[in-house]
Amino acid sequence: MHGLGELEAAVMDVLWREATPLKVRDVLERLDTGRQLAYTTVMTVLDNLHRKxxxxxxxxxxxxxxxxxxxxxxxxxxxxxxxxxTSGDPHGVLMxxxxxxxxxxxxxLRGALRKKRRR
Known part of the structure; x- marks a missing residue:
């Protein structure tokens, strides 16, 4: 996800998959990054995501x-x-x-633009 680091994006993915709020330990248990992570690492990532x-x-x-x-x-x-x-050329990016x-x-896209026009 744009604006997030790799571990932040993985933590967000865990939170998006769940229907209820999670504790740090719950997030740690559900994370699948291919490496062993410390509880404090996940806690720091969640704190950073909260700050952001x-x-x-x-x-x-x-x-x-x-x-x-x-x-x-x-x-x-x-x-x-x-x-x-931030592109400097939104028209070019969209094209x-x-x-x-x-x-x-x-x-x-056509359907969304029709809805926008009706509002």
């Missing part, structure tokens, strides 16, 4: 539980918005993107 406003946390007893503040789709849209805003979309994605 990707997750919110609430104290439950002595521990925090964490949940995402946006869906995976909202995060992807935010990343695209950031790319367009290159449109040239790469499938027929099905083209239909989705």
């Amino acid at each position: 406003q990707w997750v919110e946390r609430e104290r439950h007893g002595k521990a925090y539980v964490y949940e995402t503040v946006m869906t995976r789709e909202e995060a992807a849209a935010r990343a695209l918005r950031d790319i367009l805003d 290159h993107f449109v040239a790469s979309v499938s027929d099905e994605e083209t239909d989705i």
